[in-house]
Amino acid sequence: MNVFDFDNTIYDGESTLDLFFYYIVRKPWMLKLLPTVLKAFKRYKKGDVTLGEALEHYAPLIEKDALRVFDFENDPPEFWDKHMKKIKPLYNELRSDDDLIITASPDFNVEEICKRLGIKRFLASRINRETGRIEFANLRENKIKAFLEEYGESEIENFYTDSPENDAVLIEKANHAFVVKKNKVTQIK
Numbered sequence: 001m002n003v004f005d006f007d008n009t010i011y012d013g014e015s016t017l018d019l020f021f022y023y024i025v026r027k028p029w030m031l032k033l034l035p036t037v038l039k040a041f042k043r044y045k046k047g048d049v050t051l052g053e054a055l056e057h058y059a060p061l062i063e064k065d066a067l068r069v070f071d072f073e074n075d076p077p078e079f080w081d082k083h084m085k086k087i088k089p090l091y092n093e094l095r096s097d098d099d100l101i102i103t104a105s106p107d108f109n110v111e112e113i114c115k116r117l118g119i120k121r122f123l124a125s126r127i128n129r130e131t132g133r134i135e136f137a138n139l140r141e142n143k144i145k146a147f148l149e150e151y152g153e154s155e156i157e158n159f160y161t162d163s164p165e166n167d168a169v170l171i172e173k174a175n176h177a178f179v180v181k182k183n184k185v186t187q188i189k
Contacts, residue, residue, distance in 0.1 A: 001157060002096050003147075003170065006103035006110065008162035009180045010091040015113075016105050017041055020178070022079050023069055030069070033061060037038025047165055059134050076112035084116065090183050091117070095159065102147060102170070104139045123150060144169040164188060 007014045009155070020037055022032045042048075101122040103110060110124040123146045126136040136145055144152040147156075159174035160168040162181065177189035 001092065001098040001100055002160045003100045003102055003156045003174065004091075004094075005161040005163070005167055005170075006101050006105055009160050010088050011113075012086040012182075014041065015086075015109065018086075019079060019109055020099050021107075022075075022082075026124075027069055030065075036061060059137070061065055065129075065131050066127070070108070070127075070132065072108045072127075072129045079109060080116060084113075085112070086119065088180075088183060089144050089184065090180070094158075094185070100151075102138065102143050104137065104143075114163065123147060140166050141169060143167065144173065147173075160185070177179050 002075075004010050017037070020033075023063045024034070089182060095117075097120075099119050099121070101110065101114060101119055101124070103122070103124050105124055106127050107122075107124040108127055108129065110122050114120070114122045123138055123143070125134060125138045127133070128135050128158070136142065136146070156170065156174040159167070159170050159178065160180055161171070161177070162179065164177075164179055171189060174189065176187065179186050180186050
């Protein structure tokens with residue numbers, strides 16, 4: 001199977017950050033969270049924050065207001081109507097029927113884009129749609145845990161990522177690994 005990280009790999013940018021800005025337009029009071037959210041993204045991308053620290057410090061910000069912010073059914077189609085253009089053309093060249101998306105982005109938003117792209121399988125951060133709580137943050141080492149739990153020792157033929165540091169365990173498991181920078185794909189394993 002081919003396994004793809006999502007953000008900055010097949011999506012041009014950080015879809016969760018774009019989703020945050022989507023909500024700021026609809027809920028301007030969320031603007032006060034912008035400095036904290038940007039700091040969290042920067043720390044995560046640089047590898048300066050552990051999974052435990054990320055959950056401890058940043059999850060409560062999301063969970064506290066989740067139910068008054070998210071419309072889990074109607075927001076994803078509206079979001080993707082505007083952001084579908086950010087799916088990189090290279091994905092169409094690489095895709096196959098057995099693709100798996102593995103991402104830290106929230107499941108309620110990833111589910112919609114996977115339907116639109118014809119992708120049947122994904123592993124994403126799980127948000128409880130009744131409570132707004134993050135049930136599973138699909139970051140770094142949790143990505144391999146989620147993969148093994150769902151697919152056991154299934155073979156990863158090709159793995160694509162923008163961040164070899166954050167996805168090292170999936171690179172190790174894959175037969176072949178590739179780094180995607182903008183629209184350039186470079187084999188690293």
